[in-house]
Amino acid sequence: MPAVAQVLELAQLVQRDAAWKLLRADSAPVIAGLLSTHLGGDERRVDAEELYERIDVDLDRLRAHGVPLPLTAKGYCAEWRSAGFLVRRPSSEARGETLELSPDAIAGIRFLQGRAAPRSSVTESRLASLAAQVRRLAIDTDPDASARIALLEEEIEGIERRIEALRSGDELAIEEDRALERVRDVLAQAADVPDDFARVSAEFETLNASLRAKIVESDVSQAAVIDEVFRGVDHISESDAGRSFAAFAQLVLDPALGAAFEADIRRILDRGFARDLTPEERRALRSFLATLKGRSAEIQDAITMFARALRRYVQSQDYQRDRVLRTLLREAQHAGVEAAAYTRPWQATSLTLDLSAVPFSSVGAIELYDPAEFDATGEVLSQQASVASLEELRALARETEIDFDELSRNINDLLAEAPSCTVGEVLARYPATQGVGSVVGLLSIAAEQGTVDDAPEVLAWLGADGVARAALVAVHRFTGAVT
Numbered sequence: 072m073p074a075v076a077q078v079l080e081l082a083q084l085v086q087r088d089a090a091w092k093l094l095r096a097d098s099a100p101v102i103a104g105l106l107s108t109h110l111g112g113d114e115r116r117v118d119a120e121e122l123y124e125r126i127d128v129d130l131d132r133l134r135a136h137g138v139p140l141p142l143t144a145k146g147y148c149a150e151w152r153s154a155g156f157l158v159r160r161p162s163s164e165a166r167g168e169t170l171e172l173s174p175d176a177i178a179g180i181r182f183l184q185g186r187a188a189p190r191s192s193v194t195e196s197r198l199a200s201l202a203a204q205v206r207r208l209a210i211d212t213d214p215d216a217s218a219r220i221a222l223l224e225e226e227i228e229g230i231e232r233r234i235e236a237l238r239s240g241d242e243l244a245i246e247e248d249r250a251l252e253r254v255r256d257v258l259a260q261a262a263d264v265p266d267d268f269a270r271v272s273a274e275f276e277t278l279n280a281s282l283r284a285k286i287v288e289s290d291v292s293q294a295a296v297i298d299e300v301f302r303g304v305d306h307i308s309e310s311d312a313g314r315s316f317a318a319f320a321q322l323v324l325d326p327a328l329g330a331a332f333e334a335d336i337r338r339i340l341d342r343g344f345a346r347d348l349t350p351e352e353r354r355a356l357r358s359f360l361a362t363l364k365g366r367s368a369e370i371q372d373a374i375t376m377f378a379r380a381l382r383r384y385v386q387s388q389d390y391q392r393d394r395v396l397r398t399l400l401r402e403a404q405h406a407g408v409e410a411a412a413y414t415r416p417w418q419a420t421s422l423t424l425d426l427s428a429v430p431f432s433s434v435g436a437i438e439l440y441d442p443a444e445f446d447a448t449g450e451v452l453s454q455q456a457s458v459a460s461l462e463e464l465r466a467l468a469r470e471t472e473i474d475f476d477e478l479s480r481n482i483n484d485l486l487a488e489a490p491s492c493t494v495g496e497v498l499a500r501y502p503a504t505q506g507v508g509s510v511v512g513l514l515s516i517a518a519e520q521g522t523v524d525d526a527p528e529v530l531a532w533l534g535a536d537g538v539a540r541a542a543l544v545a546v547h548r549f550t551g552a553v554t
Contacts (some may be wrong), residue, residue, distance in 0.1 A: 089173055127144040156176040258356070271370055474504070494514060506535035525545060530542045530544060
């Protein structure tokens with residue numbers, strides 16, 4: 072039974088878990104590569120329109136490499152949002168929305184990145200860290216004070232022995248290879264910490280939704296949550312997740328801890344082995360504490376917003392309206408279940424429902440009217456009317472129209488000396504004053520009033536820009552005067 076239960080549980084997980092969906096997707100490399108590049112680095116939340124532009128550029132490059140990608144970035148982001156890979160939030164800085172990775176998408180992308188570039192297990196560093204944590208846990212959880220004192224005294228003796236060894240020169244700094252392994256092991260653990268914030272934020276969203284549901288679902292005799300909200304109880308901050316995060320945020324924002332951490336980072340980066348770190352690894356070390364503080368502030372703002380919205384929801388009596396709506400929906404569902412036994416869904420009824428005249432469509436299809444788009448950006452200049460020059464008008468006409476009269480005169484002049492001539496012979500005698508326009512005009516006249524042979528002929532002319540050009544065409548011959 073344990074094996075059967077685990078199989079059934081995993082089967083349900085396959086259907087609801089977005090991380091598993093990402094791993095099973097045929098386009099998993101495209102999804103993971105694009106989203107990790109644009110949302111998995113320093114920028115975790117990006118304006119939707121800006122993200123569409125960035126991804127469209129990458130999609131064009133992938134199509135040039137033969138990758139079939141029929142949709143636009145906006146279409147793919149809509150699919151990824153429906154699949155649970157992206158989370159959409161309203162933008163606090165401008166009108167619009169932002170997109171960020173969901174916790175499940177982060178887990179799936181991290182797995183694929185780990186398979187693409189697996190990290191070697193740093194046995195010494197990892198075991199030393201585990202041993203230190205187990206030792207600290209054994210000391211802090213021992214109810215016997217004398218035993219805890221003895222353990223702490225052992226640590227003091229060990230530290231004193233190391234100090235004596237350092238003074239006598241018996242203990243040296245660790246080798247650069249071992250130091251580099253330890254730094255990269257720390258970076259590997261630190262890479263997972265910012266991603267935990269996404270899960271924490273999702274947990275608070277779930278908590279907020281559950282509290283609202285509890286308010287709507289509770290009856291008059293079970294309205295404890297409503298009474299507590301009226302008394303000023305902050306359910307979001309007082310929850311287990313809220314208290315845990317508050318302790319973490321307080322630790323991150325501790326000025327003494329922050330100063331000591333940054334001083335330690337500077338000392339590490341000044342060591343000789345730090346030269347072997349990549350620029351990305353050095354930047355991750357420098358910005359790690361700032362990243363933690365920034366993400367902590369974001370989640371703290373979300374907690375405050377949820378708490379205020381919950382209190383406003385209760386004090387404005389909006390939950391009473393939602394309760395009435397819930398009751399009406401349940402009555403309609405109950406009546407539908409009873410009617411399903413003898414009424415078909417497609418059975419005609421005598422009811423008439425007046426629908427809104429406004430057609431329903433996606434919000435993304437709405438385009439707001441912006442008067443600024445129709446404003447004249449430049450100053451309107453007034454011009455004084457003057458008499459047009461005949462030469463200027465002729466020059467303008469020659470730029471836009473082929474001078475067939477000139478071409479006909481050239482052809483007829485050449486035919487006066489020979490019984491027939493070709494387009495190439497005409498161009499050899501008379502230059503193409505309109506560049507390729509003259510060539511096209513001669514070919515057009517020959518096609519209508521001359522003959523076309525299968526033999527090839529090279530046409531040479533001087534373009535309007537002064538560059539010599541040539542073309543290989545079938546022989547177009549004039550056998551009589553043209554009009």
